[in-house]
Amino acid sequence: MEQRKRMRARIAEEDFKLSPGIEPRESLETWQKVISAAWDMTIVAVAYNDMRIPLRRVPETLETLEAEISRIGDETTLDVIEEEIKTGIRHFSDILEHSRDSRDRMDRILRATWNRRVQLKS
Amino acid sequence: MAEATIPTFMRGKDKIMSLSDAVKTFVKKGTCICPGGFSYTKKPFALAREVIRQDIKDLFVTMNGGASICEFWAAAGLVKLLDTTYIGLEGIQPVAYSVRRSIQDGTIDVEDYSNYGYGLRTVAGRYGWPFSPCMSEFGTSFMDNDTFAKMGLRGKKADGSWIHPSIPPARAAVIEDPFDGWGLRPHAFEGGDGTSNQTNALEKVRESTAYTGKQGVKVILVPPILPEVTIILAQRVGNKGTTRIEGILGPDAEQAISAKYCIAQAEKIVTEEELRAQPYSNTIAMQYVDAIVEVPYGGFPGQVPYYYDYDWDFWRAYTQINRKDKAEVNKYIRDWVMEDEWTFLTTRPGDGYPTITGTKGLQRLFELRADATYGYKPGLARPL
Numbered sequence: 418m419e420q421r422k423r424m425r426a427r428i429a430e431e432d433f434k435l436s437p438g439i440e441p442r443e444s445l446e447t448w449q450k451v452i453s454a455a456w457d458m459t460i461v462a463v464a465y466n467d468m469r470i471p472l473r474r475v476p477e478t479l480e481t482l483e484a485e486i487s488r489i490g491d492e493t494t495l496d497v498i499e500e501e502i503k504t505g506i507r508h509f510s511d512i513l514e515h516s517r518d519s520r521d522r523m524d525r526i527l528r529a530t531w532n533r534r535v536q537l538k539s
Numbered sequence: 540m541a542e543a544t545i546p547t548f549m550r551g552k553d554k555i556m557s558l559s560d561a562v563k564t565f566v567k568k569g570t571c572i573c574p575g576g577f578s579y580t581k582k583p584f585a586l587a588r589e590v591i592r593q594d595i596k597d598l599f600v601t602m603n604g605g606a607s608i609c610e611f612w613a614a615a616g617l618v619k620l621l622d623t624t625y626i627g628l629e630g631i632q633p634v635a636y637s638v639r640r641s642i643q644d645g646t647i648d649v650e651d652y653s654n655y656g657y658g659l660r661t662v663a664g665r666y667g668w669p670f671s672p673c674m675s676e677f678g679t680s681f682m683d684n685d686t687f688a689k690m691g692l693r694g695k696k697a698d699g700s701w702i703h704p705s706i707p708p709a710r711a712a713v714i715e716d717p718f719d720g721w722g723l724r725p726h727a728f729e730g731g732d733g734t735s736n737q738t739n740a741l742e743k744v745r746e747s748t749a750y751t752g753k754q755g756v757k758v759i760l761v762p763p764i765l766p767e768v769t770i771i772l773a774q775r776v777g778n779k780g781t782t783r784i785e786g787i788l789g790p791d792a793e794q795a796i797s798a799k800y801c802i803a804q805a806e807k808i809v810t811e812e813e814l815r816a817q818p819y820s821n822t823i824a825m826q827y828v829d830a831i832v833e834v835p836y837g838g839f840p841g842q843v844p845y846y847y848d849y850d851w852d853f854w855r856a857y858t859q860i861n862r863k864d865k866a867e868v869n870k871y872i873r874d875w876v877m878e879d880e881w882t883f884l885t886t887r888p889g890d891g892y893p894t895i896t897g898t899k900g901l902q903r904l905f906e907l908r909a910d911a912t913y914g915y916k917p918g919l920a921r922p923l
Contacts (some may be wrong), residue, residue: 467820470813493898497905508911 458519544826546800554780554831555808558880561830562589565768565800569619571599571705573764573798575771576841577789578605578629579849583772583804585837588876588883591615599705601766603657603790607841610635613647614861614872620687621649622706622764624657631851631923632858637868650686650710653679656761661790663763664797670760674744676711677759682750685710707762713750720745720756769798772838773822774846776805777814780828783821786844786914795823802830804837806846836884836904847907848916855922856892895920
């Protein structure tokens, strides 16, 4: 009962009043660019969350396969492995290249943010 | 997981089984079995082959989406009843020949639904509805034929139990639309209905006196499917049964959830943790899966999206083989499945039919690997 009273007291008439229009401190274009980049990084983060565990498993299965190579007796099996690994290299290189590129840009953006912060303070 | 959802004979046991044990445990003579997948895609062929190896007869096959598994079972003489929508092997053989021949010679009795009608039956089964409404079978001869009724398989026995637990008491029922056609297209929006689907032209339906003798909008009610066992193929299945299907879903989730038991054939069994990283991407919850078998390449000669493509050369050759004498086809299919799946996979791909490269066994299987960007193998030759 006491809690309900407090709740009732807190929701006063002035709480329902809407704020007056505030002059935007940042342009809409800037916000759109921030959101666009944040969303793209989120999409990748969500997809990565799905492949996090399989990706962790790959080095282990590759290690097992590497150990098996010395026991292979048929050259056509080596052809199959070669083909699978080449495909893997193609996909993983693509992932690596874009990840590295994105990661480098993130560092640059952090530096640029810091620079801009210093400029705004001075 | 609530124990009530686990079959009594499976309580305390591991769901992960060998192919042979899974089929032995769940598929018996006369079982109503529902193969998942669609056409050549994601069909649990390893489980289907094991049914042939164990020679499980008098099957009641209920299925949507293509006859590739049923064709092999029909060729092996294992099917008695068939409840389906179409029996094609897609473009390569519009009517699967062994199924067709068995229907023609009276070995298989078939009940036929429209694709949409059957699809809605699986939806009713999934959600536990007593029926689904549709109109897609009006104006066809579907409603005039009722094979299972003629065979005396519908309804109840004197003791009140169902004559066949997987066969509904009626093929379908027609009722007056209680909403007087309000939901039909074209809708009564101002300026007309811009949707492309005008198949249920309201006035024609309203004027008709068919089925009930009275004018007015009618609806067909189709019963759910209630198979005893559904077999599905998924790329990844968790060690407790959570199932992740990638690519075309087909009717797999509906059919799996409709069934009393579900066997999931996996390309790879993984930890539950791996699949629960994104629970919303999973297709079937663990409590609906009763047995899990791991058979990499077990979808051969079909396709598993993102893993491998179908073996077109096999199907091209098979559609010539299945036109041979019935006994010869029966012997072929029983020889083809070999004594176990591993022997099959290392021997049969590329064996007994011409391919461009002439490779066999696992080399042939790796030749069919899909490009993960597309989900299939773009360069696969598909000559007719």
